[in-house]
Amino acid sequence: MPPLEVWQKVLVDPKFLDDVHAKPGCIACHGGTPNTDDKKEAHKGLLPKAGNEPERACGTCHVGIVEQTRDGLHRMLWGYQTVLKRRGADFTNPKLVVAYTTHCTKCHADCGDCHISRPAALDGGLIKGHKVKRVASVFITCGGCHSARVLDEYKGAHEGIPASVHWEKQGMPCTKCHTVEEYHAGVHGTRYTGKPQPSCTQAGCHEDVRPGDGIEQHDETHLKGLACQVCHAAGAYKSCFNCHTGRDEKGIPYFATDPSQLTFKIGRNPLKSEDRPWDYVLLRHAPATHDLFGYYGENLLPDFDNEPTWKYTTPHNTRRQTPQNASCNACHGQRELFLTEEDVAPAERDANRAVIVTDIPEPVEEVGP
Protein backbone atom coordinates (compact mmCIF):
# COMPACT_ATOMS: atom_id res chain seq x y z
CA MET A 1 0.00 0.00 0.00
CA PRO A 2 1.66 3.29 -1.06
CA PRO A 3 2.18 5.93 1.62
CA LEU A 4 -0.03 9.01 1.68
CA GLU A 5 1.19 12.41 0.51
CA VAL A 6 2.39 14.58 3.37
CA TRP A 7 -0.65 16.89 3.19
CA GLN A 8 -3.05 13.95 2.91
CA LYS A 9 -1.78 12.55 6.17
CA VAL A 10 -3.05 15.54 8.14
CA LEU A 11 -6.12 16.64 6.18
CA VAL A 12 -9.12 16.66 8.52
CA ASP A 13 -12.58 16.00 7.10
CA PRO A 14 -14.89 18.87 8.18
CA LYS A 15 -17.51 16.21 9.03
CA PHE A 16 -15.26 15.13 11.87
CA LEU A 17 -15.84 18.47 13.56
CA ASP A 18 -19.41 17.38 14.36
CA ASP A 19 -18.17 14.22 16.01
CA VAL A 20 -18.15 14.00 19.80
CA HIS A 21 -14.41 13.34 19.66
CA ALA A 22 -13.88 16.81 18.16
CA LYS A 23 -15.71 18.60 20.96
CA PRO A 24 -12.71 19.17 23.25
CA GLY A 25 -10.86 20.77 20.33
CA CYS A 26 -7.59 19.83 18.70
CA ILE A 27 -5.31 21.30 21.36
CA ALA A 28 -6.92 19.35 24.19
CA CYS A 29 -5.49 16.13 22.78
CA HIS A 30 -2.64 17.25 20.53
CA GLY A 31 -1.23 20.24 22.35
CA GLY A 32 0.03 23.07 20.15
CA THR A 33 -0.53 26.79 20.42
CA PRO A 34 -3.88 28.54 19.97
CA ASN A 35 -4.60 31.92 18.39
CA THR A 36 -1.83 32.01 15.82
CA ASP A 37 -1.80 31.41 12.08
CA ASP A 38 1.93 30.95 11.93
CA LYS A 39 2.67 27.29 11.23
CA LYS A 40 5.82 27.11 13.31
CA GLU A 41 4.27 28.92 16.24
CA ALA A 42 1.04 26.92 16.08
CA HIS A 43 2.96 23.66 16.20
CA LYS A 44 4.94 24.58 19.32
CA GLY A 45 4.20 21.96 21.97
CA LEU A 46 2.50 19.71 19.41
CA LEU A 47 1.93 16.02 20.18
CA PRO A 48 1.15 14.61 16.72
CA LYS A 49 0.22 11.18 18.08
CA ALA A 50 -2.14 11.98 20.94
CA GLY A 51 -2.41 8.27 21.57
CA ASN A 52 1.12 8.36 22.97
CA GLU A 53 -0.57 9.69 26.09
CA PRO A 54 -3.68 7.51 26.06
CA GLU A 55 -4.76 8.45 29.58
CA ARG A 56 -4.96 12.10 28.63
CA ALA A 57 -6.29 11.78 25.10
CA CYS A 58 -8.71 8.86 25.40
CA GLY A 59 -8.77 7.82 29.04
CA THR A 60 -10.88 10.67 30.33
CA CYS A 61 -13.89 9.00 28.67
CA HIS A 62 -12.80 5.45 27.79
CA VAL A 63 -11.44 4.76 31.25
CA GLY A 64 -11.80 0.98 31.27
CA ILE A 65 -10.42 0.43 27.79
CA VAL A 66 -7.38 2.60 28.37
CA GLU A 67 -6.76 0.78 31.63
CA GLN A 68 -7.02 -2.55 29.80
CA THR A 69 -4.71 -1.57 26.96
CA ARG A 70 -2.00 -0.16 29.23
CA ASP A 71 -0.63 -3.67 29.55
CA GLY A 72 -1.87 -4.98 26.21
CA LEU A 73 -0.01 -7.08 23.69
CA HIS A 74 -0.24 -4.49 20.91
CA ARG A 75 1.04 -1.74 23.17
CA MET A 76 3.74 -3.57 25.08
CA LEU A 77 4.83 -6.04 22.38
CA TRP A 78 5.12 -8.78 24.97
CA GLY A 79 5.70 -11.32 22.19
CA TYR A 80 8.99 -9.72 21.16
CA GLN A 81 10.12 -9.23 24.73
CA THR A 82 9.24 -12.79 25.71
CA VAL A 83 11.07 -14.42 22.83
CA LEU A 84 14.10 -12.15 23.14
CA LYS A 85 14.30 -12.88 26.87
CA ARG A 86 14.18 -16.61 26.14
CA ARG A 87 17.15 -16.00 23.86
CA GLY A 88 18.99 -14.37 26.73
CA ALA A 89 18.23 -10.70 26.09
CA ASP A 90 18.95 -8.64 29.20
CA PHE A 91 16.64 -5.66 29.22
CA THR A 92 18.76 -3.97 31.89
CA ASN A 93 21.65 -3.85 29.41
CA PRO A 94 21.61 -0.39 27.73
CA LYS A 95 23.06 -1.81 24.50
CA LEU A 96 20.23 -4.29 24.19
CA VAL A 97 17.66 -1.64 25.03
CA VAL A 98 19.02 0.68 22.32
CA ALA A 99 18.87 -2.14 19.78
CA TYR A 100 15.35 -3.12 20.82
CA THR A 101 13.91 0.39 20.88
CA THR A 102 15.58 1.32 17.59
CA HIS A 103 14.34 -1.65 15.61
CA CYS A 104 11.49 -3.45 17.33
CA THR A 105 9.15 -0.90 18.85
CA LYS A 106 7.95 0.53 15.54
CA CYS A 107 5.22 -2.09 15.78
CA HIS A 108 3.93 -0.64 19.05
CA ALA A 109 0.31 0.46 18.71
CA ASP A 110 -1.67 2.88 20.85
CA CYS A 111 -5.36 3.81 20.47
CA GLY A 112 -4.92 6.13 17.51
CA ASP A 113 -2.72 3.72 15.57
CA CYS A 114 -5.73 1.46 15.08
CA HIS A 115 -8.75 3.73 15.41
CA ILE A 116 -7.63 6.96 13.70
CA SER A 117 -4.39 6.63 11.76
CA ARG A 118 -2.54 4.25 9.53
CA PRO A 119 0.06 2.28 11.42
CA ALA A 120 3.67 3.43 11.45
CA ALA A 121 4.56 0.53 9.15
CA LEU A 122 2.60 2.38 6.44
CA ASP A 123 4.19 5.71 7.37
CA GLY A 124 1.13 6.90 9.29
CA GLY A 125 -1.46 9.51 8.29
CA LEU A 126 -5.16 9.83 9.00
CA ILE A 127 -7.25 6.93 7.71
CA LYS A 128 -10.41 8.86 7.01
CA GLY A 129 -10.01 12.55 7.77
CA HIS A 130 -9.59 11.87 11.51
CA LYS A 131 -12.80 9.85 11.78
CA VAL A 132 -12.52 7.73 14.90
CA LYS A 133 -13.25 4.25 13.63
CA ARG A 134 -14.93 2.08 16.24
CA VAL A 135 -13.85 -1.04 14.37
CA ALA A 136 -10.44 -0.81 12.81
CA SER A 137 -9.93 -1.36 9.10
CA VAL A 138 -9.03 -4.94 8.14
CA PHE A 139 -6.82 -3.90 5.25
CA ILE A 140 -5.26 -0.68 6.44
CA THR A 141 -4.96 -1.29 10.15
CA CYS A 142 -4.66 -5.06 10.67
CA GLY A 143 -3.09 -5.58 7.26
CA GLY A 144 -0.81 -2.58 7.67
CA CYS A 145 1.21 -4.55 10.20
CA HIS A 146 0.16 -8.16 9.64
CA SER A 147 0.07 -8.25 5.85
CA ALA A 148 3.02 -10.39 4.86
CA ARG A 149 2.36 -13.17 7.30
CA VAL A 150 -1.42 -13.02 7.80
CA LEU A 151 -3.47 -10.95 5.39
CA ASP A 152 -1.72 -12.06 2.20
CA GLU A 153 -2.32 -15.67 3.17
CA TYR A 154 -5.88 -14.96 4.22
CA LYS A 155 -6.77 -13.23 0.95
CA GLY A 156 -4.86 -15.63 -1.26
CA ALA A 157 -2.30 -13.08 -2.45
CA HIS A 158 0.41 -15.70 -2.98
CA GLU A 159 0.28 -17.02 -6.50
CA GLY A 160 -1.16 -20.47 -6.82
CA ILE A 161 -2.30 -20.68 -3.22
CA PRO A 162 -5.99 -20.07 -2.61
CA ALA A 163 -7.45 -17.71 -0.03
CA SER A 164 -8.95 -18.88 3.20
CA VAL A 165 -12.47 -20.19 2.84
CA HIS A 166 -13.37 -17.87 5.70
CA TRP A 167 -12.53 -14.93 3.47
CA GLU A 168 -13.46 -16.27 0.05
CA LYS A 169 -16.87 -17.63 0.95
CA GLN A 170 -17.80 -15.80 4.12
CA GLY A 171 -15.89 -12.51 3.81
CA MET A 172 -15.12 -12.68 7.49
CA PRO A 173 -13.15 -9.67 8.80
CA CYS A 174 -10.44 -10.22 11.41
CA THR A 175 -12.83 -9.17 14.16
CA LYS A 176 -15.13 -12.09 13.41
CA CYS A 177 -12.69 -14.46 15.09
CA HIS A 178 -10.39 -12.19 17.10
CA THR A 179 -12.13 -10.58 20.05
CA VAL A 180 -11.81 -7.03 21.29
CA GLU A 181 -10.09 -8.40 24.39
CA GLU A 182 -7.38 -9.89 22.19
CA TYR A 183 -6.73 -6.50 20.61
CA HIS A 184 -6.92 -4.43 23.75
CA ALA A 185 -5.65 -6.67 26.51
CA GLY A 186 -3.49 -9.62 25.75
CA VAL A 187 -1.18 -11.70 27.75
CA HIS A 188 2.30 -11.66 29.07
CA GLY A 189 4.10 -14.12 26.84
CA THR A 190 3.23 -14.46 23.19
CA ARG A 191 -0.13 -14.69 21.51
CA TYR A 192 0.32 -18.46 21.69
CA THR A 193 0.48 -18.45 25.48
CA GLY A 194 -2.48 -20.24 27.06
CA LYS A 195 -5.45 -21.71 25.25
CA PRO A 196 -5.76 -21.11 21.51
CA GLN A 197 -7.73 -17.93 21.03
CA PRO A 198 -9.52 -17.95 18.73
CA SER A 199 -9.94 -21.69 18.64
CA CYS A 200 -11.26 -23.46 15.53
CA THR A 201 -13.51 -25.61 17.72
CA GLN A 202 -14.90 -22.88 19.95
CA ALA A 203 -18.64 -22.43 20.41
CA GLY A 204 -20.33 -21.12 17.31
CA CYS A 205 -17.54 -22.32 15.00
CA HIS A 206 -16.48 -25.91 14.37
CA GLU A 207 -17.57 -27.08 17.78
CA ASP A 208 -18.86 -30.39 16.45
CA VAL A 209 -15.42 -31.58 15.29
CA ARG A 210 -14.60 -34.72 17.25
CA PRO A 211 -13.47 -38.27 16.59
CA GLY A 212 -16.20 -40.10 14.75
CA ASP A 213 -17.89 -36.94 13.48
CA GLY A 214 -18.17 -38.60 10.07
CA ILE A 215 -15.36 -36.64 8.44
CA GLU A 216 -12.63 -38.74 6.91
CA GLN A 217 -9.36 -38.64 8.89
CA HIS A 218 -11.12 -37.02 11.88
CA ASP A 219 -10.14 -39.97 14.02
CA GLU A 220 -8.62 -39.98 17.50
CA THR A 221 -5.05 -40.24 16.19
CA HIS A 222 -5.23 -37.36 13.76
CA LEU A 223 -7.29 -35.00 15.93
CA LYS A 224 -5.07 -35.53 18.96
CA GLY A 225 -1.83 -35.66 17.05
CA LEU A 226 -2.17 -32.79 14.60
CA ALA A 227 -3.09 -29.14 14.93
CA CYS A 228 -5.95 -28.20 12.58
CA GLN A 229 -3.66 -26.20 10.29
CA VAL A 230 -1.46 -29.21 9.51
CA CYS A 231 -4.26 -30.62 7.37
CA HIS A 232 -6.20 -27.46 6.60
CA ALA A 233 -3.62 -24.86 5.56
CA ALA A 234 -4.10 -24.56 1.81
CA GLY A 235 -0.43 -24.35 0.96
CA ALA A 236 2.83 -22.56 1.60
CA TYR A 237 3.08 -19.41 3.68
CA LYS A 238 5.80 -16.88 4.17
CA SER A 239 8.99 -17.43 6.13
CA CYS A 240 11.71 -14.82 6.64
CA PHE A 241 15.40 -15.39 7.17
CA ASN A 242 18.57 -13.77 8.34
CA CYS A 243 17.66 -10.39 9.80
CA HIS A 244 20.48 -8.01 10.67
CA THR A 245 20.09 -4.60 12.23
CA GLY A 246 22.34 -1.59 12.51
CA ARG A 247 22.96 2.00 11.49
CA ASP A 248 24.51 3.08 8.21
CA GLU A 249 27.30 5.64 7.68
CA LYS A 250 24.77 8.48 8.03
CA GLY A 251 23.48 7.06 11.30
CA ILE A 252 20.17 5.94 9.81
CA PRO A 253 18.89 2.74 11.39
CA TYR A 254 18.13 -0.10 9.03
CA PHE A 255 17.39 -3.77 8.99
CA ALA A 256 18.14 -6.17 6.18
CA THR A 257 16.69 -9.62 5.62
CA ASP A 258 17.16 -12.19 2.91
CA PRO A 259 14.31 -12.42 0.40
CA SER A 260 11.34 -14.16 2.02
CA GLN A 261 10.41 -17.69 0.96
CA LEU A 262 7.12 -19.53 0.78
CA THR A 263 7.46 -22.60 2.97
CA PHE A 264 5.20 -25.33 4.28
CA LYS A 265 6.76 -27.32 7.09
CA ILE A 266 5.22 -29.69 9.58
CA GLY A 267 7.28 -29.98 12.73
CA ARG A 268 7.18 -31.16 16.32
CA ASN A 269 5.08 -28.93 18.54
CA PRO A 270 7.38 -26.58 20.51
CA LEU A 271 4.49 -25.44 22.73
CA LYS A 272 3.04 -28.82 23.63
CA SER A 273 0.80 -28.46 26.67
CA GLU A 274 -2.67 -29.30 27.89
CA ASP A 275 -3.89 -26.27 25.91
CA ARG A 276 -1.99 -27.27 22.74
CA PRO A 277 -1.64 -31.01 23.01
CA TRP A 278 -0.75 -31.85 19.40
CA ASP A 279 2.43 -33.67 18.45
CA TYR A 280 2.70 -31.91 15.09
CA VAL A 281 2.05 -28.30 14.14
CA LEU A 282 3.03 -26.02 11.29
CA LEU A 283 6.26 -24.08 11.65
CA ARG A 284 7.36 -20.80 10.13
CA HIS A 285 10.89 -19.42 10.10
CA ALA A 286 11.33 -16.20 12.05
CA PRO A 287 14.07 -13.91 10.73
CA ALA A 288 16.09 -14.04 13.95
CA THR A 289 19.81 -14.79 13.80
CA HIS A 290 22.54 -15.18 16.40
CA ASP A 291 23.97 -11.77 15.56
CA LEU A 292 20.62 -10.02 15.05
CA PHE A 293 21.82 -7.18 17.32
CA GLY A 294 25.52 -7.66 16.63
CA TYR A 295 25.96 -4.02 15.59
CA TYR A 296 24.97 -2.88 19.08
CA GLY A 297 27.12 -5.18 21.16
CA GLU A 298 28.66 -8.59 21.38
CA ASN A 299 26.59 -11.59 22.38
CA LEU A 300 23.42 -9.67 23.24
CA LEU A 301 21.43 -12.88 22.75
CA PRO A 302 23.66 -15.33 24.63
CA ASP A 303 20.97 -18.05 24.91
CA PHE A 304 19.91 -17.85 21.29
CA ASP A 305 19.56 -21.62 21.00
CA ASN A 306 16.91 -21.72 23.75
CA GLU A 307 14.22 -20.78 21.26
CA PRO A 308 13.59 -22.40 17.85
CA THR A 309 13.90 -20.16 14.81
CA TRP A 310 11.29 -22.37 13.18
CA LYS A 311 8.39 -21.23 15.31
CA TYR A 312 4.86 -22.39 15.98
CA THR A 313 2.47 -20.79 13.50
CA THR A 314 -1.15 -20.78 12.44
CA PRO A 315 -1.30 -19.80 8.75
CA HIS A 316 -4.53 -18.12 7.72
CA ASN A 317 -5.01 -19.82 4.34
CA THR A 318 -7.51 -22.30 5.74
CA ARG A 319 -9.42 -24.65 3.45
CA ARG A 320 -11.38 -27.82 4.04
CA GLN A 321 -9.66 -29.63 1.17
CA THR A 322 -5.94 -29.15 0.76
CA PRO A 323 -3.16 -30.91 -1.14
CA GLN A 324 -1.86 -32.66 1.99
CA ASN A 325 -5.24 -34.03 3.08
CA ALA A 326 -6.27 -35.23 -0.37
CA SER A 327 -5.33 -38.79 0.58
CA CYS A 328 -3.39 -40.62 3.27
CA ASN A 329 -0.22 -40.71 1.23
CA ALA A 330 -0.49 -37.09 0.21
CA CYS A 331 1.02 -36.56 3.64
CA HIS A 332 2.41 -39.90 4.81
CA GLY A 333 5.82 -40.48 3.34
CA GLN A 334 6.04 -36.95 1.91
CA ARG A 335 9.38 -35.94 3.34
CA GLU A 336 9.35 -32.43 1.83
CA LEU A 337 6.31 -31.50 3.94
CA PHE A 338 8.22 -32.08 7.18
CA LEU A 339 10.96 -30.03 8.78
CA THR A 340 13.98 -32.26 8.64
CA GLU A 341 17.56 -31.59 9.62
CA GLU A 342 18.60 -30.69 6.09
CA ASP A 343 15.96 -27.93 6.03
CA VAL A 344 17.64 -26.18 8.93
CA ALA A 345 20.77 -24.06 8.58
CA PRO A 346 23.68 -25.74 10.41
CA ALA A 347 24.11 -22.75 12.75
CA GLU A 348 20.46 -23.03 13.82
CA ARG A 349 20.20 -26.79 14.30
CA ASP A 350 20.75 -26.70 18.05
CA ALA A 351 18.02 -24.08 18.44
CA ASN A 352 15.60 -26.22 16.41
CA ARG A 353 16.46 -29.68 17.73
CA ALA A 354 13.08 -29.98 19.51
CA VAL A 355 11.02 -29.22 16.41
CA ILE A 356 12.90 -31.18 13.76
CA VAL A 357 11.06 -34.30 12.61
CA THR A 358 13.28 -37.34 12.56
CA ASP A 359 10.75 -40.03 11.67
CA ILE A 360 8.59 -39.21 8.68
CA PRO A 361 5.25 -41.08 8.89
CA GLU A 362 5.48 -44.13 6.68
CA PRO A 363 3.23 -44.40 3.63
CA VAL A 364 0.12 -46.43 4.35
CA GLU A 365 -2.00 -48.70 2.25
CA GLU A 366 -4.72 -46.50 0.83
CA VAL A 367 -8.22 -47.72 1.53
CA GLY A 368 -10.31 -47.64 -1.61
CA PRO A 369 -13.64 -45.85 -1.81
Place this chain on the structure above:
Amino acid sequence: MKRMRWVHVWSGVVIGLLLVAVAFWLLAQPGVAGPSDRAAKPHVPVQVQAQTTWGETLRAPVPQAPDLTPTATPYPPSDNCVTCHTDKAKLKELAEEPQKVKSEKAAGEG
Protein backbone atom coordinates in the same frame (compact mmCIF):
# COMPACT_ATOMS: atom_id res chain seq x y z
CA MET B 1 -35.61 1.53 112.29
CA LYS B 2 -37.71 1.27 109.18
CA ARG B 3 -36.67 4.79 108.11
CA MET B 4 -32.98 4.01 108.61
CA ARG B 5 -33.32 0.95 106.38
CA TRP B 6 -34.77 3.08 103.51
CA VAL B 7 -31.85 5.53 103.89
CA HIS B 8 -29.41 2.62 103.44
CA VAL B 9 -31.30 1.34 100.39
CA TRP B 10 -31.35 4.77 98.70
CA SER B 11 -27.72 5.41 99.56
CA GLY B 12 -26.84 2.07 97.96
CA VAL B 13 -28.79 2.90 94.79
CA VAL B 14 -27.17 6.36 94.48
CA ILE B 15 -23.66 5.00 95.05
CA GLY B 16 -24.34 2.23 92.53
CA LEU B 17 -25.51 4.71 89.89
CA LEU B 18 -22.45 6.87 90.55
CA LEU B 19 -20.15 3.88 90.09
CA VAL B 20 -21.85 2.96 86.80
CA ALA B 21 -21.55 6.57 85.57
CA VAL B 22 -17.85 6.66 86.50
CA ALA B 23 -17.30 3.34 84.75
CA PHE B 24 -18.92 4.63 81.51
CA TRP B 25 -16.90 7.84 81.68
CA LEU B 26 -13.69 5.88 82.09
CA LEU B 27 -14.50 3.61 79.13
CA ALA B 28 -15.12 6.63 76.97
CA GLN B 29 -11.59 7.95 77.62
CA PRO B 30 -8.87 7.13 74.99
CA GLY B 31 -6.42 4.57 76.28
CA VAL B 32 -8.88 3.06 78.75
CA ALA B 33 -10.73 0.96 76.22
CA GLY B 34 -11.17 -2.77 76.75
CA PRO B 35 -8.71 -5.25 75.23
CA SER B 36 -10.93 -6.12 72.25
CA ASP B 37 -11.34 -2.45 71.34
CA ARG B 38 -7.60 -1.94 71.54
CA ALA B 39 -7.11 -4.73 69.09
CA ALA B 40 -9.70 -3.44 66.64
CA LYS B 41 -8.91 0.27 66.58
CA PRO B 42 -5.63 1.47 65.12
CA HIS B 43 -3.70 3.85 67.27
CA VAL B 44 -4.25 7.40 66.10
CA PRO B 45 -1.74 9.87 67.42
CA VAL B 46 -3.30 12.92 68.99
CA GLN B 47 -2.81 15.96 66.86
CA VAL B 48 -1.49 18.93 68.77
CA GLN B 49 -3.25 21.94 67.37
CA ALA B 50 -2.49 25.56 67.86
CA GLN B 51 -5.04 27.42 69.87
CA THR B 52 -7.48 29.34 67.69
CA THR B 53 -8.45 32.74 68.91
CA TRP B 54 -11.99 34.08 68.65
CA GLY B 55 -10.76 36.75 66.28
CA GLU B 56 -9.37 34.12 63.92
CA THR B 57 -12.55 32.13 64.13
CA LEU B 58 -14.61 35.17 63.18
CA ARG B 59 -12.29 36.04 60.30
CA ALA B 60 -12.34 32.47 58.92
CA PRO B 61 -14.25 32.09 55.65
CA VAL B 62 -17.75 30.73 55.97
CA PRO B 63 -18.13 27.41 54.08
CA GLN B 64 -20.18 27.83 50.92
CA ALA B 65 -22.20 25.27 48.97
CA PRO B 66 -20.29 24.18 45.83
CA ASP B 67 -21.18 26.01 42.65
CA LEU B 68 -22.82 23.43 40.44
CA THR B 69 -23.58 25.80 37.59
CA PRO B 70 -22.18 24.39 34.33
CA THR B 71 -19.14 26.33 33.23
CA ALA B 72 -17.65 26.79 29.80
CA THR B 73 -15.23 24.07 28.65
CA PRO B 74 -11.71 24.71 29.93
CA TYR B 75 -10.19 23.58 26.65
CA PRO B 76 -8.26 26.20 24.68
CA PRO B 77 -9.65 27.30 21.32
CA SER B 78 -8.47 25.34 18.27
CA ASP B 79 -9.81 27.54 15.49
CA ASN B 80 -6.37 28.07 14.03
CA CYS B 81 -5.79 24.31 13.78
CA VAL B 82 -9.19 23.66 12.19
CA THR B 83 -8.86 26.47 9.68
CA CYS B 84 -5.65 25.09 8.27
CA HIS B 85 -6.17 21.35 8.60
CA THR B 86 -9.49 21.37 6.76
CA ASP B 87 -8.08 23.42 3.88
CA LYS B 88 -6.55 21.09 1.30
CA ALA B 89 -4.99 23.90 -0.74
CA LYS B 90 -3.42 25.48 2.32
CA LEU B 91 -2.00 22.15 3.48
CA LYS B 92 -0.55 21.45 0.05
CA GLU B 93 1.04 24.89 0.06
CA LEU B 94 2.57 24.47 3.51
CA ALA B 95 3.52 20.80 3.24
CA GLU B 96 7.18 20.06 3.80
CA GLU B 97 8.54 16.77 2.56
CA PRO B 98 10.31 15.06 5.42
CA GLN B 99 13.93 14.15 4.91
CA LYS B 100 14.31 10.65 3.55
CA VAL B 101 15.10 8.50 6.53
CA LYS B 102 15.29 5.14 4.83
CA SER B 103 18.80 3.74 4.75
CA GLU B 104 20.23 2.49 1.48
CA LYS B 105 21.32 -0.61 3.37
CA ALA B 106 17.73 -1.56 4.23
CA ALA B 107 16.56 -4.70 2.48
CA GLY B 108 13.79 -7.26 2.68
CA GLU B 109 10.40 -7.21 4.35
CA GLY B 110 9.61 -6.02 7.82
